[in-house]
Amino acid sequence: MREFPQISYAFAYGSGVFPQTDGSASRPAMSPHPNPPEAILKWQKGGGKMIDFIFATKFTQHFHSLNLNRHRDHYSFLGSFGSSIISHVQDDWGAGAYFNPYITVNGTLIKYGVVNFKTLLRDLSDWDTLYLAGRLHKPVKILTEDPNIRVANxxxxxxxxxxxxxxxxxxxxxxxxxxxxxxxxxxGDPRMSLGSENPNKVTNIITHQIRNFRMLYHDLIMSLPNVDYGEARALQQGWMEDLKLDRPMAQDMDPAFRGNMVRRLPKSFRQKLYFLYQRKFGISGREFEGMLEASADEDAKGGLKKPVGGPFDRRVAAETDLREMVLKCVNQTVKWPSATQSLKSALTAGPSRTLRYLKEKREKGRENALCDGTIVALLGDEGNESMDSSENTTEDG
Structure with missing residues (x-):
């Protein structure tokens, strides 16, 4: 990570890292590197896709101050106002990320987003916006690890x-x-409804990354008492490599089990769901405040409580409209931060790069397949070693 100031946690994500097609579609040649090594050549064969990164730093303004001194050309006109304004725009607008797109590092085109460490940690724990947590729901390549983020993730x-x-x-x-x-x-992401994203994006992700999803989620699924695979074949040796396998699964719909799941949803998200059912059930404000206190994750002394679903959680879990209510909460969580983050990008990227980015995203949205991509050695030997050993999986707990 020698190109940038100190970073506490970093990962690469998206179609430039993991393929979303079979890579057979022909793409125009692109050679941003004058004498490309093998890793860059592989990236170019995928169509020279811009590779996306998230960098988390514990001191936002300090990071941007140092980064401005090193890479003033990475910033739009906002860079002229200094690191204080940039950190304000990053932390207080949208979902808390500041993106610099179309940056060339070691001959490779990248986009990197800077986030405050606490913002990332809070979104992973509470689902304030799902903007960052949602990216980590999918396979990523961890470049710089942090134990607190690992546990939260x-x-x-x-x-x-x-x-x-x-x-x-x-x-x-x-x-x-x-x-x-x-x-x-x-x-609720406005980019999906405005045609700025491929309508088949999620299908492509699952189709071509099913093995990585299995590595990421299998142990977690097995840890839940109310869900299981419907056939023994699922546990046979080598099943993770069977890309055509689509195993049946089943879950116990008992309100006691599902009430526990409601209770264990992230704090901010769970409170949105509670508020929806407060209105539906006609619960008074005072009574509802008492219920929120009873369902808090911490006790009066600040210690963690065992998250067991109570009567209200079980009542919610038994409702026939639970699916619709949960979807409504997801939309409420995602829509506004995503919309404001997109608007903020016009400032952080600058007019020309914003227009270029929107044009390319809309072109991608009209394609039925996206090109293959592979993570490459962008940031030196240190990044290579970290990427090889720190894929976003749950194999070691």
Whole structure:
């Protein structure tokens, strides 16, 4: 990570890292590197896709101050106002990310988003916006690891499974589960309705990344007592490599189990769901405040409480409109941060790069397939070693 100031946590994501097609579609030649090594050549064969990164830093203004000194050309006109304005735009507008697109690093085209470490940690834990947490619902390449983020992301992934189970019927298939998980952060995203994203995006992600989804979620699924695979074949050796396999799955719809899942949803998201049912059930404000206190994750002394579903959670879980209510909460969580983040990008990227980005996204949205992409050695040997050993999986807990 030598090109940038100190970064606490970083990952690469998107179709430039993981393929969303079979790579057979012909793409125009692109050679941003004058003497490309093998890794860059592989990237070029995928169509020279821009590769997306998220960098988390504990000191936003300090990062931008140093980065402006090193890479003033990465910033739009906002860079002229200094690191204080940039950090304000990053932290206080939209979903808390500041993106610099169309940046060439070691001959490779990238887009990198800078987020505050606490913002990332909070979204993983509470689902404030799902803007960052949703990206980590899908396979990513971890470049720089942090133990606090790792633990928070395990909870984030488990929350994605629970939320998706609340949206699914008693029986479903493995691909339906992963499709539901991958779709969460796109619900309410204005880019999907405006044609700025491929309408088959989620299907492409699951079709070509089913093995990575299995590595990411299998252990978490097995840890839940109310969901299981419907056939023993699922556990046979080598089943993760069978890309055509779509195993049947089933979940227990008992309100006690589902009430526990409701109770264990991330805090901000769970409170949205509670408010919807407060209005539906006609619960008074005072009574509802007491219920929120009783369902808090911490006790009066600040210690963590065991999250067991109470009478209200079980009542919610038994409602026939639970799926619609959960979807409404997902839309409420995603829509405004995504919309304001998109508007903010016009400032952070600048007019010319914004128009270029929108044009390319709309062209992609009209395609039925996106080109193949592979993560490459962009940031030196340190990044290579980290990427090889730190894929976003749950194999070691």
């Amino acid at each position: 395990q909870r984030n992934l488990l929350a994605a499974v629970r939320c998706s189970l609340l949206l699914l019927p008693p029986t479903f298939t493995e691909r339906q589960l992963y499709t539901t998980i991958a779709s969460l952060s796109y619900q």
